[in-house]
Amino acid sequence: MSLFIAAILVLIGSALTVLAGIGIMRLPDVFIRMHAATKVGTLGSGMIMAGTAVFFGDNDVVIRCVLSVFFLLLTAPIGAHMIGRAALRTGVKPWTAADAKAGKQQEESA
Amino acid sequence: MESGFILWSINVGFGMVFLSVALALLRLAKGPPLPDRVVALDMMTVAIVAFCGLAAVRSSEPAFLDVALVLALVGFLATVALARFAERRTIRQETGKDDDE
Numbered sequence: 198m199s200l201f202i203a204a205i206l207v208l209i210g211s212a213l214t215v216l217a218g219i220g221i222m223r224l225p226d227v228f229i230r231m232h233a234a235t236k237v238g239t240l241g242s243g244m245i246m247a248g249t250a251v252f253f254g255d256n257d258v259v260i261r262c263v264l265s266v267f268f269l270l271l272t273a274p275i276g277a278h279m280i281g282r283a284a285l286r287t288g289v290k291p292w293t294a295a296d297a298k299a300g301k302q303q304e305e306s307a
Numbered sequence: 308m309e310s311g312f313i314l315w316s317i318n319v320g321f322g323m324v325f326l327s328v329a330l331a332l333l334r335l336a337k338g339p340p341l342p343d344r345v346v347a348l349d350m351m352t353v354a355i356v357a358f359c360g361l362a363a364v365r366s367s368e369p370a371f372l373d374v375a376l377v378l379a380l381v382g383f384l385a386t387v388a389l390a391r392f393a394e395r396r397t398i399r400q401e402t403g404k405d406d407d408e
Contacts, residue, residue, distance in 0.1 A: 211320035218327030272383035284342035
């Protein structure tokens with residue numbers, strides 16, 4: 198049964214990871230792409246690490262999995278905040294509703 | 308039957324994580340500005356942490372989890388360093404001096 202749960206967790210996590218990859222390719226602007234990279238990517242990695250923890254079911258392995266997910270959750274928002282501030286200060290124009298109406302992606306304007 | 312299912316799901320997971328790293332690499336190559344590349348690099352680090360977990364299950368070798376743990380910490384340092392670099396480079400270009408307070 199625990200193998201089954203581990204397999205389901207790994208499948209959900211890898212689906213979320215690939216969604217993050219698609220998001221980072223398809224979304225229009227660096228500030229929006231950051232959502233895909235940090236939230237969905239971290240959740241996918243956390244799911245896969247949870248699956249790994251369930252698969253081994255060993256005390257020290259579970260501690261290592263929990264610690265790595267904890268560090269990811271601790272560092273991802275800080276990193277995203279710093280990149281966002283740097284992007285805004287280096288003069289990247291945020292994507293607006295007017296751009297959405299014009300059907301414009303950032304690559305075309307920049 | 309259960310072990311066959313987990314092997315299948317691990318293989319599918321490897322394929323999906325590969326795809327995600329490849330998409331992030333495309334974004335890294337395409338740009339356009341520096342912050343985009345930093346975001347793609349951050350995303351690749353997170354995907355590689357997931358990859359280490361999958362490799363640990365695949366080979367039944369928990370030592371890969373140490374790699375994941377260290378990568379989760381070191382990737383953050385790379386992101387912060389690149390973000391600080393991007394920010395301070397523009398400040399230096401605008402004012403002609405280092406803004407260090």
